[in-house]
Structures are given as structure tokens and as C-alpha cells.
Amino acid sequence: MRIAIVYTSVxxxxxxxxxxxxxxFTLRSVDVEIxxxxxxxxNSISExxxxxxxxxxxxxxxxxxxxxxxxxxxxxxxxxxxxTAVFGTGDxxxxxxxxxxDAFRDxxxxxxxxxxxxxxxxxxxxxxxxxxxxxxxxxxxQIRKELEVVSR
Ligand SMILES: Cc1cc2nc3c(=O)[nH]c(=O)nc-3n(C[C@H](O)[C@H](O)[C@H](O)COP(=O)(O)O)c2cc1C
Numbered sequence: 001m002r003i004a005i006v007y008t009s010v011x012x013x014x015x016x017x018x019x020x021x022x023x024x025f026t027l028r029s030v031d032v033e034i035x036x037x038x039x040x041x042x043n044s045i046s047e048x049x050x051x052x053x054x055x056x057x058x059x060x061x062x063x064x065x066x067x068x069x070x071x072x073x074x075x076x077x078x079x080x081x082x083x084t085a086v087f088g089t090g091d092x093x094x095x096x097x098x099x100x101x102d103a104f105r106d107x108x109x110x111x112x113x114x115x116x117x118x119x120x121x122x123x124x125x126x127x128x129x130x131x132x133x134x135x136x137x138x139x140x141x142q143i144r145k146e147l148e149v150v151s152r
Contacts, residue, residue, distance in 0.1 A: 001143055002035060007032040007054030008066050013089040017124045017132070018054040021087060024129075024136040037066050042073050045148060049151040050083040050115075050143040052135075053104055057090045061099025078111030083146055087118040115142035 005022055009015035018034060025032040038098060045051065048079035058064050074084075086105055090098035097118040108114040119129050 003050040057100040059094025063100040084112040
């Protein structure tokens, strides 16, 4: 099972959330690769069974510029064999809370096998740890189901 977390972060909130998600995988003894978007080779998407995408939201509920190539790549080459999940941080002061998570969700739902989404208000708090555990469980369940189907 090969899984990647790919995230972007400017002020550190989404980076912290990505680290929490990564830690939850590690506690389940699942080895997961973690990449800031700038270090993720876009051509390697097809090598993964699961990808968890982490993003903050910018502008008027928009996807950050540095995430647009990843978005387009999956939109064009996504497959239902790829299990996905998306998480993000945002600020509910803005009219469109975590809009980038919703934009990824809508595309991933159509182009991939979307397992779960998660939104966190600004910096992750202690209560968000349990959300991260559930998030990881959902993605793992979906990947396992998909691998079972393939091996049949
Ligand atoms: C100019 C600007 C626009 C933003 N627009 C939104 C928005 O539309 N929706 C939202 O939920 N958060 C918005 N945010 C809040 C950030 O997404 C939030 O602070 C996030 O946690 C930052 O993540 P990071 O620390 O990983 O960079 C905006 C922040 C700034 C500075």
C-alpha cells in the first residue's frame, strides 16, 4: 500500500494539520510519504494507492495558486482506482470557509474514489486529533477495499 500526503501551507496551520494526519498513520503502523506541494513529483500520482491533499484557502474561497497544477493533473488523469481524501484549514470569518477543500472535494468525487474530507478552523487544536484519526481510518478503509477488489 503506497500513500502520500501532499500539502501546502503559508503560515503553518495546514502544515501542522498535515503533520497530525501523518502521525495518525504512523500510529496505525502505516508508512506514508509526506510532501510539501513543491516537492511532490506530479508524474508519480499513478504510483500511489491513496493520496491525502492538504490545503489552506485564499482569496474568495479559492485554491492556492501552487495547488492548481495538482488539481488539473488529477482532473485530467484521475482514476476511480485512486483513493483520495482532502483536508484543510480556513478562517470562518470569511464567507466561504475552506472553499479550497470544497473545490478539491467536488473534483475528487468525480474523478477519483473520494473517501473523506476534513476542515479545521485555523490552527489545529486538541479536539482535532480525534477528527484526524477518523479521517485516516476512512481513507485506509477505502484503500483496503480497493486493493481487495483489484486482487480478486
Ligand atoms: C488574504 C487571505 C484570504 C483568505 N481567504 C479565506 C477564505 O476565503 N476562506 C477561508 O476559509 N479562509 C481564508 N483565509 C484564511 C486561511 O485559509 C487560514 O488562515 C489558513 O489556516 C492558513 O493556512 P496556512 O497557515 O497553512 O497557510 C484567508 C487568509 C488570507 C490571509
